[in-house]
Amino acid sequence: MDGLDCPSCGSDDVRGERNPGGTITLTCQSCRTSWDRVPRPSCPRCGKSDVEEYGAQEWEYDDPAAGEKDPEAPGRARGGRTFRCRRCHNTWGQAR
Numbered sequence: 492m493d494g495l496d497c498p499s500c501g502s503d504d505v506r507g508e509r510n511p512g513g514t515i516t517l518t519c520q521s522c523r524t525s526w527d528r529v530p531r532p533s534c535p536r537c538g539k540s541d542v543e544e545y546g547a548q549e550w551e552y553d554d555p556a557a558g559e560k561d562p563e564a565p566g567r568a569r570g571g572r573t574f575r576c577r578r579c580h581n582t583w584g585q586a587r
């Protein structure tokens with residue numbers, strides 16, 4: 492399975508709609524449950540999807556003092572996400 496079954500009723504009669512932000516909204520045609528999915532990125536250079544995400548760019552902590560002590564402190568990314576291709580080692584960023 493490719494992970495597109497309905498999480499509510501298990502039906503695979505699911506329709507996807509791409510959003511401007513890059514996510515896909517999936518709607519189950521059986522029970523009308525809808526959920527968002529972030530598509531797996533693929534490398535813009537070699538086209539493989541053997542890609543790892545390695546951290547957000549320009550991470551901004553809610554409380555900068557807490558962020559100095561604890562890198563897992565709550566916050567949000569300002570600059571989008573960064574990816575790296577395991578095949579050709581290309582790296583690129585994606586704005587949200």
Ligand SMILES: [Zn+2]
Pocket residue numbers: 497498499500501502519520521522523524
């Ligand atoms: Zn369903």
Ligand SMILES: [Zn+2]
Pocket residue numbers: 534535536537538539576577578579580581
């Ligand atoms: Zn690549």
